Amino acid sequence: MVRRLLIAVALLGMLVMAAFALAPIYHGPLLLQLMAGAAAGSVGISFAARRLPAWSAAPLSVLGLTGAALLAMRVSAAAAGVDGSVPAMREALRNSIPRLLLALIPIEPQPDTVLLPVILTWLAGLAAGELGIRYHRVLLSYAPPTVLFGGALYLVGPNGSAAGWVPLAYSGFAVLGLIVSNRPPSEDQRVSADQLRTLRLRVGAGAVAGLAAIVALSQLLGPSVAAKVGTSPVEPRNMVTPPQLDSLDESPLVRLSGWALNHDQHLFDVEVTGTDAPPPIRLAVLNDYDGVTWRVGATYRNAGRVVAAKPVLTDPQVRQAFRIADLDGRLLPGIATPEEVNGVRVAVDTSDGTMILSDGLRPGLEYSVVSRVHRPDENAMQVADVPNTDAVARHLALPGKVPDSIAQLARHLGEGVSSPYQKAFAIVGWLSEHYKVVGDAPSGHAYPNVEYFLFGPKQAGGQKGTSEQFAAAFAVLARLMGLPTRLAVGFRVEPGRNEVRGGDAVAWPEVLFNGVWEPFDPMPKADTVQRPTEDDFRPKPPASQPPPETVPAPSDSAAPQSPKPSVTPSTEAGPRRSSGVAVTVTAGSLLLALLALAASVPLARRTRRRRRLGRGTPEQRVEAAWAEVLTGLRLAGRPAPPHLSASEVAGYAATAATGRAHSKPGGVATIRSATPPVDDLAALVNTVAFAFAGSVSEEQAARAAVQAVAYVDELRARRGFWRRLRWSLDPRPLFWK
Incomplete structure (x- = not known):
């Protein structure tokens, strides 16, 4: 009984050392006390039930675990001033892992931050007690406390101090359990001299082989392990997304x-x-x-x-x-x-x-x-x-x-x-x-x-x-x-x-x-x-001013006159005919290029508008509609000041649309109605900028496109003939952001 009692003390000490390893990231000593109590309860039940049938240990331990969990929840809830009811316990147990990984250090002991460590400590004590006390498998019984100790170190990560007396104490309790578990052989287990020599030979060979393996592993893994001494442990909290x-x-x-x-x-x-x-x-x-x-x-x-x-x-x-x-x-x-x-x-x-x-x-x-x-x-x-x-x-x-x-x-x-x-x-x-x-x-x-x-x-x-x-x-x-x-x-x-x-x-x-x-x-x-x-x-x-948006073409009078070559009458006719053909071809090519540009620019701009207003998410289509309004204001010569908000730009757009109405043949001026407002479009722009994703519907995006097109068309219609012509042929909107 004394030997089993000392084994129980060794297992209890290892479990308590795991609690000491986890305690640095908690506020106050409450978690350490609860985990130590869970370890004492689980190992104590295994020691007390060592003479009972093996099947009776699990029900007794489950009853003890239930009581320990309820006690831990009530005590931590009272200390933290939060709800300690049974429904709160279920919610705390369900969210215990993410709460531990998302909690601010030092973690305040509350039901959702102490239940999981207490339950894991109890289960580790139950497994270790049954293996070490009932079945005398002491070395195997060290596995649950070791897993618990390693999990505590991993959860602490880089938030704890350098390892001190806790690992040494953990190793000391493990050595104590191995020492007291050694029993002298009985009379029927005595061996002869030949058997003893054989046994010593095998032990010696095993020791030499083990020593060789240790030396080889130290040479292979020693540098990499030594390099890890100065590095920080992995932070498990980086695996979850914070609020x-x-x-x-x-x-x-x-x-x-x-x-x-x-x-x-x-x-x-x-x-x-x-x-x-x-x-x-x-x-x-x-x-x-x-x-x-x-x-x-x-x-x-x-x-x-x-x-x-x-x-x-x-x-x-x-x-x-x-x-x-x-x-x-x-x-x-x-x-x-x-x-x-x-x-x-x-x-x-x-x-x-x-x-x-x-x-x-x-x-x-x-x-x-x-x-x-x-x-x-x-x-x-x-x-x-x-x-x-x-x-x-x-x-x-x-x-x-x-x-x-x-x-x-x-x-x-x-x-x-x-x-x-x-x-x-x-x-x-x-x-x-x-x-x-x-x-x-x-x-x-x-x-x-x-x-x-x-x-x-x-x-x-x-x-x-x-x-x-x-x-x-x-x-x-x-x-x-x-x-x-x-x-x-x-x-x-x-x-x-x-x-x-x-x-x-x-x-x-x-x-x-x-x-x-x-x-x-x-x-x-x-x-x-x-x-x-x-x-x-x-x-x-x-130092350097940006070039103007439009550069006027030089007039004929301002163009430099190139000196005419000096030719003799006999050789003047041939070159003049060839140069005339070259000029005609060049002028024709230039005219064709201008015609192609005049046809391609409106087509490219119309295709770009149709693609931007008809494809993409509703938010992207609202942004494209707003870009159409801003582009129209720039083409009309009334760009929106950059410091205005969207709502202020909408008011500015209503006044910017006023322009000289063009006249019909006969001198009768065209009377145009008010410009289509873009206030709703500005409100949608603010929604896209400041609301959550998905706040704009397909119907709103379609209405935004209709408003933008109607406003830009009316804005263009209020310009003069030459302004409207340049509006259609201007390629700059294709390159504006």
């Missing part, structure tokens, strides 16, 4: 203009305690910019109540209590940087601390957040440096061609400034002194929008915008000056007022200094007098 955002939440910067227009829209209520001057409530962080749109580009992991792996204890703690009203989407508001979230199950991006709710926000949703608010040290920031490594390459990227005027302004602001912090303040001073904040500025933060905001004429809407344009302009200028920059979207909180409305939405830039993201406010103050931009900086025109 994703839709297009509306992926680029929330475009929502600022809508919130500004609906400034009284009640978004949510919040009560902030722990500070007299609440910082802005952050909704999202936008890291990636492609020259057109700023995007979130985050990787979210499911989290429990604890969402910060290493809380910064030196920063003050701020508590917030939220109640959602009209705010929609998946992005969850909260003051940076969150440490704890109660009331909802969230997913968190560990790089910036932003949170999402997989089920989406709903009116009446209540939750609370505990955050650590970073207070920057102004003196330290004066000498702070910015990193320039591969890790921050995404925060320095500016794809495409940055307009020359913006690049010139960045060089102008960076002249004579060496400190990165002073460079950021130079941008803040420029934007806050020269530009004006308006609430009805159109949305847009692409390169053309930023350029128009910085240098556009004031009377046409330039040099004024919302926080979207201020933040986007700061970010582009900062990245041109070598400062890692990102944008944040959130809401201002006024002391003493709990309601947050659409007018409180704001965007601001953040710059990375010494590993900490510092926010900046480029918005002008209320008493700031706007200074004319032209007084302090005027961008130089580009």
Whole structure:
């Protein structure tokens, strides 16, 4: 009995070591306690039932497993403050594997994150106990604990520390089991001297063969195994897809203009305690910019109540209590940087601390957040440096061609400034002194929008915008000056007022200094007098101007006259006849080429229009219809300004169609009806850009094509005869993007 008890202790120790191997990625000691309890229960039942029939061990162990699972679920649910009912247990067991792979580290012990480890520990203990205690197959009984230990190491992956005492303790328990399982031979098992010599010979030969095999394997596999020592383990969490955002939440910067227009829209209520001057409530962080749109580009992991792996204890703690009203989407508001979230199950991006709710926000949703608010040290920031490594390459990227005027302004602001912090303040001073904040500025933060905001004429809407344009302009200028920059979207909180409305939405830039993201406010103050931009900086025109769209043919009078060859009267007639034939052939060939071009260009354009409007997905056909409208405006000599939104282009198209009506023979002018509107087409374009895939039907795509063709035909009909002729023969639309 003592020998079997020591074997049971060895198996129990190996199972507990597997729990110690898994514990580093969990928050607190609860998982370790539950797995140790499961190991003790399963091995204990096998030891207690060793004298009973073998068939009785399984039913007893199943009853024990049921009790252990219920206990683990109730204890973890109570500790996490979540539902611990039996239906919740079924749901937790069904989703335990993806929850483990998607959970934020440290994983909070909850029913869906502890049930699977507890059940696997119990089953491994049952198999090991029956093999080692009942059937005395000690070495074979090590297989289940070893599989459990290896699975724990694989699940931890690169998130644990270097191997320490746990593998050594695991090996020590295994050696203990092998030592106590060795029994002296009985009287009837004694061997003779000859048999003993034979046995020793065989053991010696086996030892030599084993040693040779070990040496050979060490020579063959040793270098490759040694090379793995410094590498990181495989991350199993990369095998599953984390929670994703839709297009509306992926680029929330475009929502600022809508919130500004609906400034009284009640978004949510919040009560902030722990500070007299609440910082802005952050909704999202936008890291990636492609020259057109700023995007979130985050990787979210499911989290429990604890969402910060290493809380910064030196920063003050701020508590917030939220109640959602009209705010929609998946992005969850909260003051940076969150440490704890109660009331909802969230997913968190560990790089910036932003949170999402997989089920989406709903009116009446209540939750609370505990955050650590970073207070920057102004003196330290004066000498702070910015990193320039591969890790921050995404925060320095500016794809495409940055307009020359913006690049010139960045060089102008960076002249004579060496400190990165002073460079950021130079941008803040420029934007806050020269530009004006308006609430009805159109949305847009692409390169053309930023350029128009910085240098556009004031009377046409330039040099004024919302926080979207201020933040986007700061970010582009900062990245041109070598400062890692990102944008944040959130809401201002006024002391003493709990309601947050659409007018409180704001965007601001953040710059990375010494590993900490510092926010900046480029918005002008209320008493700031706007200074004319032209007084302090005027961008130089580009070195080479693009050629005009149409080049007039040179007149006969302007064409250089080539000198006539000097010929004698006797030889003049022959060459003149041959040159006349050559001129006639050349002119005929040129005429045929012009006729072929005149016939092929309209045919090619008509075929291209029919193919683009009639094939592809509904979204592609809507985009093609919108391209037809923009092409028609360019051919009419009234191209749409690049800073206008789709809805504004639709209004512009209605006014751009006005033109000189051509006259019928006899001097009677043609009276034309109003141009077909393209407002519905503009709405479909916005749907394609910002809604989810499949939101446009086949009928809507067909109607969009009809509207586009009707508008373009009417726009062409309002031009004069020569303008309509050039419209039909112009080959440039075939090459326009």
